[in-house]
Amino acid sequence: MKNVEVEIQVIIKNPEKIEKRLNEVGKFVKSRKQIDKYFVPPQRDFFAKNMPDEYLRVRYEEGRNHLNYSFLHFSEDGWLRSTDEYETFVDKPEIAEEIFKKIGLILKVTVKKTRKYFDCGDFEVTLDEIEDLGDFMEVEAKKDFGGVDKTRKACSDFLNNLNVEYEIQKEMGYPRMLYKKLNRA
Known part of the structure; x- marks a missing residue:
């Protein structure tokens, strides 16, 4: 099933403080x-681009395993x-x-993370601890606010209204960031 996802990802330095704030404005889920294991066809290496625009992933997640293809805009x-x-869903991701x-x-590349989910009304917020990368927060809209640009702005406004410290980054995604770090690409 196709799903259009609009989210903002930022680097965070103090996940405990941010978690406390998220519990004030929403609830821990x-x-x-x-x-996450990312695969590429040999004739079309998604990671060869400076900003990959597609990923093929197998996710192992405590009994809820997924196969996913993503195309980024x-x-x-x-x-x-x-x-x-x-x-x-896939019953046997190893197959x-x-x-x-x-x-x-x-x-x-293989990305290992611990992800905490928070329900904040119109937004799902996750705090991600990524092995070999650090701590991140993602704010994802759970509804359409009138198109991609307005939805992205709503995510940005929600993030700013949290009044927490974060660092904006050019959004490369965890697989590209980790691949770049491990391979000095």
């Missing part, structure tokens, strides 16, 4: 460990606007991985 100045996501390898797909 759950915490999950996730292992960027603004003219290089900022992520939205993502088209196609996702389905999906084996199929990928048998047809020649290459495992490019």
Whole structure:
């Protein structure tokens, strides 16, 4: 099923303080460990681009495993606007991985994270601790605010109204950031 996702991702330095603030404006939902394995076809390496615009992922998540293809849409100045996501559950993700390898797909990077989910009304907020990268926060709209640009602005306004410290980054996504760090790409 296709889903258009609009979110903002920022770097955070004080996750405990931000978690406290999120509990004031919303409610904690759950915490999950996730292992995301990203694959590429040999003739079309998604990571060869400075800003990859597509990903193929197998996610291991405590009994709720997924197969996902994402296509990213960027603004003219290089900022992520939205993502088209196609996702389905897989009972045996290790078999999906084996199929990928048998047809020649290459495992490019593995992202390991602990993700805490918060319900903040019209927004889902996650605090992510990424192994070898650090701490991040994502603010994702749960509804359409009148198109991608207005929805993105609503996410930005919500983030600013939290009154917490964060660092804006050019949104490369965890797989690209980790790949770049580990391979000095």
